[in-house]
Every structure is written in C-alpha cells, then in structure tokens.
Amino acid sequence: MGSSCGRVCWKWGSPLRRLPGFSRLLSTAALAPQICVVGSGPAGFYTAQHLLKHHRLARVDIYEKLPVPFGLVRFGVAPDHPEVKNVINTFTQTAHSDRCAYYGNVTIGKDVMVKELQRAYHAVVLKTDITEGSLAAIACSKVKRVWLVGRRGPLQVAFTIKELREMINLPGTRPLLDPADFTGLGDVIKDIPRPRKRLTELMIKSAREKPGEKEAALWASATKEWGLKFQRSPLEVLPATDGKQARGIRMAVTRLEGSGESARAVPTGEVEELECGLILSSIGYRSLPLDSSIPFDPKLGIIPNSLGRVQGAPGLYCSGWVKRGPTGVIITTMNDSFDTAQSVLEDLQTGVLNLSNSKEGxxxxxxxxxxxxxxxxxxxxxxxxxxxxxxxxxxxxxxxxxxxxxxxxxxxxxx
Incomplete structure (x- = not known):
C-alpha cells in the first residue's frame, strides 16, 4: 500500500504545484478529492496522513470493521514497548483533522460493498489484495462454528500468541475452550521457553477465567464460534446421504508419548465423530525428493545436510524446509537462508568449489x-x-x- 500511495500522492502533489495558478485552482470544489481508506491500522493512518499532508483539499474517511482504531498498534504491541505505542499520538492528530473522519464497526464486503464505495469516492484504498471472488464468498458465508482439531495437546500447538489474540478478539465471535484440556499444565509451563509459556497461559486464561463485563457482553451477542479440540486424529470423512457432501468426520482419540515438542500422538482405540459440513485439511508439510540422485531422508522429510551442505554431494546446498523441516516463521527462514549462503561463500573462499572449469549456465x-x-x-x-x-x-x-x-x-x- 505504501508504494502505491506514494505514487498517487506524487501525482496529486508535485505535478499540480508546477501548474500556473495552482493556488487559485485548489480553491475550486471540483479539485477536492473524496478518498476513503479501508482499515485503521498503521498502513491506513499513514496513508491518510500522507494524503492530507500533500493535498490541501483532500478529504479522507477511514473505515474499520472494529469499533476501535489503530489495529496492531493497539492490540499487538506489548505493554513493555510504550515507545512503539506512541505512534498512536500521531494517528490521533490525523483523526482530529477537519478533513479526516473515522467510521468504525463497518465491515467492507458485508456492510458496504467495494463497488458502492467506488461510486461514493474518487479513490478507495484497501489493506488487502483479496480477490473479488473470495471477498464475495466470505460475505455470503453461512459458517457459524469452526473447530480447529489437533493430534497433540496445548503444549504442541503451532499457532502464535499473536494469532491466538486475534482469534479471541475477532468481532462477532466467541471462543470455545474446554478447561479440562488444560488440567495440570500450571506447573508444567513454569520451565518451558517464554514464548510457549505466554501462549499456553493465554489459552488457560481464556478457558478458565470468567470474562470481563465488556468481553462477556461481546461474546453473549456473538453469532459465530470457534473452538480447539486437542488429541484427535482424523480417520475418515463421513458422507451425507446423497454421497456428495460431508456430514462429519470420524476421529481417533489419542494420547501423548513423550513430552514437549517431541511428544507423539498415539491412538487409544477410542473413536468419536464430529458433525460438520466442511472439512479443510491443514496437517502440515513434508518435502518430497526431487530425484534419486539427491540424498533424502523420507522419515524426516529433509535432505541430509550440514549447515546447508548436502551430505555426499559437493557443490550441492539446501535451504528452507527441505533443509530443517517445516518449522519456523519468515524470520527463521531468512536466517536459515543466510546460513546456507554463508556456507557457499566459505566454500568459494577455501577452494572447495572449483572455479577453473567453465560453466555455461x-x-x-x-x-x-x-x-x-x-x-x-x-x-x-x-x-x-x-x-x-x-x-x-x-x-x-x-x-x-x-x-x-x-x-x-x-x-x-x-x-
């Protein structure tokens, strides 16, 4: 959004100032663009701020699906980073401009459509590049309850605390967490790494503690629900009577062998069924061998390597999930790639890679x-x-x- 905003602002700003009689032209109502920005997070407010700064007549309306503004600056920045939250002061000044207005609790695609915004404004700025087909499908969705099912337990979940917070605070929804799933975890989490500890504590709090008055009111009026089901492994999809649609899924109840990240889910022999009409598979990723000439560990789903150097194959390197398995986030992959690149640089420097032979590329x-x-x-x-x-x-x-x-x-x- 930033780069496109820069181009739009440059067209509205710099070139117009070069025209004769620019000040007189700006006084006409015809040159006062009406602009709306969808989303009130940092990107939305910075866009509005830049537009207002570089066009003296522009009017900007900011739409937000939540009642409150500022997005992740408000919800995603930890209390021990007050200097980051100070940017809210700047955003507040923007909102106080007599050429800027904020309208919260408005969901674009449901409450008002993009085409309708286009008819009302000269320009519409979104925080998303979702396709029109997807947007229409989401707007028409009749889904009321979503279960997230995992083979292992709370201490092995792969989502982050940021993602959990976003789900808990999702407007119009309430979480369904069973307190029994967290029995005995209070003492266990004392010695686990801090990120995992904070994530587990938030799950426990959401499952066991009585919600505050405001939160309780929001959940009471919620029309949709989401929940977590632990230690369940999918066995088969159960078809509806017409044989064309799903009516549910049969799952094996599991128990854990081992502890922590290395714990394995083992079927107990008990089976249960979950009624549902839509089933989405999201059970992980496993690399596949490219061809028989490349070493591959089918159990781990990786190419055996040392710091990215493929074992038994000089001059061959690997990076990413095929190097370490499907774990980590973008920053993990970035650092991992840097390590592999460093291995290549070292091999070039030490002569492990022979540059005397000509290659055509x-x-x-x-x-x-x-x-x-x-x-x-x-x-x-x-x-x-x-x-x-x-x-x-x-x-x-x-x-x-x-x-x-x-x-x-x-x-x-x-x-």
Whole structure:
C-alpha cells in the first residue's frame, strides 16, 4: 500500500504545484478529492496522513470493521514497548483533522460493498489484495462454528500468541475452550521457553477465567464460534446421504508419548465423530525428493545436510524446509537462508568449489528447455502479469486483483 500511495500522492502533489495558478485552482470544489481508506491500522493512518499532508483539499474517511482504531498498534504491541505505542499520538492528530473522519464497526464486503464505495469516492484504498471472488464468498458465508482439531495437546500447538489474540478478539465471535484440556499444565509451563509459556497461559486464561463485563457482553451477542479440540486424529470423512457432501468426520482419540515438542500422538482405540459440513485439511508439510540422485531422508522429510551442505554431494546446498523441516516463521527462514549462503561463500573462499572449469549456465539450460518445448517465464514476463493485476485492481479500487489461472497468465505474456 505504501508504494502505491506514494505514487498517487506524487501525482496529486508535485505535478499540480508546477501548474500556473495552482493556488487559485485548489480553491475550486471540483479539485477536492473524496478518498476513503479501508482499515485503521498503521498502513491506513499513514496513508491518510500522507494524503492530507500533500493535498490541501483532500478529504479522507477511514473505515474499520472494529469499533476501535489503530489495529496492531493497539492490540499487538506489548505493554513493555510504550515507545512503539506512541505512534498512536500521531494517528490521533490525523483523526482530529477537519478533513479526516473515522467510521468504525463497518465491515467492507458485508456492510458496504467495494463497488458502492467506488461510486461514493474518487479513490478507495484497501489493506488487502483479496480477490473479488473470495471477498464475495466470505460475505455470503453461512459458517457459524469452526473447530480447529489437533493430534497433540496445548503444549504442541503451532499457532502464535499473536494469532491466538486475534482469534479471541475477532468481532462477532466467541471462543470455545474446554478447561479440562488444560488440567495440570500450571506447573508444567513454569520451565518451558517464554514464548510457549505466554501462549499456553493465554489459552488457560481464556478457558478458565470468567470474562470481563465488556468481553462477556461481546461474546453473549456473538453469532459465530470457534473452538480447539486437542488429541484427535482424523480417520475418515463421513458422507451425507446423497454421497456428495460431508456430514462429519470420524476421529481417533489419542494420547501423548513423550513430552514437549517431541511428544507423539498415539491412538487409544477410542473413536468419536464430529458433525460438520466442511472439512479443510491443514496437517502440515513434508518435502518430497526431487530425484534419486539427491540424498533424502523420507522419515524426516529433509535432505541430509550440514549447515546447508548436502551430505555426499559437493557443490550441492539446501535451504528452507527441505533443509530443517517445516518449522519456523519468515524470520527463521531468512536466517536459515543466510546460513546456507554463508556456507557457499566459505566454500568459494577455501577452494572447495572449483572455479577453473567453465560453466555455461542458462545458455546450456535454455537449449535443453527449448528441445523439450518448455518456455520459461522471465522476470519481465512477470512484470507484465504484475501490471495486469495492478490494472485490474485499480478498476476494482484496490492494489491488485490476482490472476489465479496459470493459463491466463501465460496468455498475457504471449501477446
């Protein structure tokens, strides 16, 4: 959003100042753009701030699905980082501008549609690049309850405390956590790493403690629910009588062998059924071997390696999940990739990689691809697709409208 906002502001700001009689032109009502910003987090307020600063007549309305503004600055910044929260003071000054208005508790796509915003404003700025089809599907969704099912227990969950907070504070929903799932964990979590401890404490609090008056009121009026089911392993999908839709899922009740991250879920022999009409599989990721010439550990789903150096294959390196398994977040992957790159640099410096032999690189690969009728997509090809997505997004009043059909992408770059 930042880069696109920069371009819009530059067009509205700098070029106009070069026109003769600019001050006189700005006094006309016709040049007062009406702009709305969807979302009141940092991106939304910074966008509004920049627009107001660089166009003296622009009017900006900020829409937010929550009643309260400031997004993650309000909900995601820890109390021990007050200097970060100070940015709220700047956002408050923006909101106090006589050319800015804030409208909370308005869900775009449900309460008001994007096309309706487009008819009302000269410009609409979104915090999302969700496709129109997905947006329409979400707006029409009749889902009332969602169960998140895991084979192991609370101490092995893979979500973060930030994600849990967002779920707990999700407007119009209430969490369903069974206090019995957390029995005996109070003493166990004393010696576990702090991030896992804080996450588990929040789950325990949400499950056991009576909600505050405000929270209780919100949950009482909630129309949707979500809950966690631990130590359940999927066995089979149960079909409806028509044989075309699901009516539920049969699950094995499990027990844990071991403790902590290494605990394994073992079936107890007990089985139960959960009634549901939609089932989404999200059971993890496992790398697959590329070909038989590359060492591969099928049990761990990784390429055996040492600091990214593939064992028994000089000059071959790996990085990411195929190197360490499907764990961690983006920053983990970044650091992991840096480590692998450092291994390559060291091998170049020490002569492990022989540079005396000439290599043709893509020239050689290109001839192979050509002989097999394969046409690679270059970065300039991607830029054509990118431009098309941005152009479509502009028509829809958002940063981009993603193209999801690979054949359509290829058709775009073939012209």
């Amino acid at each position: 893509f020239k050689s690969v290109r001839s192979i691809l050509h002989s097999r009728g394969v046409h690679p997509v270059t970065f300039s090809d991607w830029e054509k697709i990118d431009a098309a997505e941005v152009a479509r997004g502009k028509l829809a009043g958002k940063p981009r409208e993603k193209i999801v059909d690979p054949q359509e992408m290829l058709q775009l770059i073939s012209h």
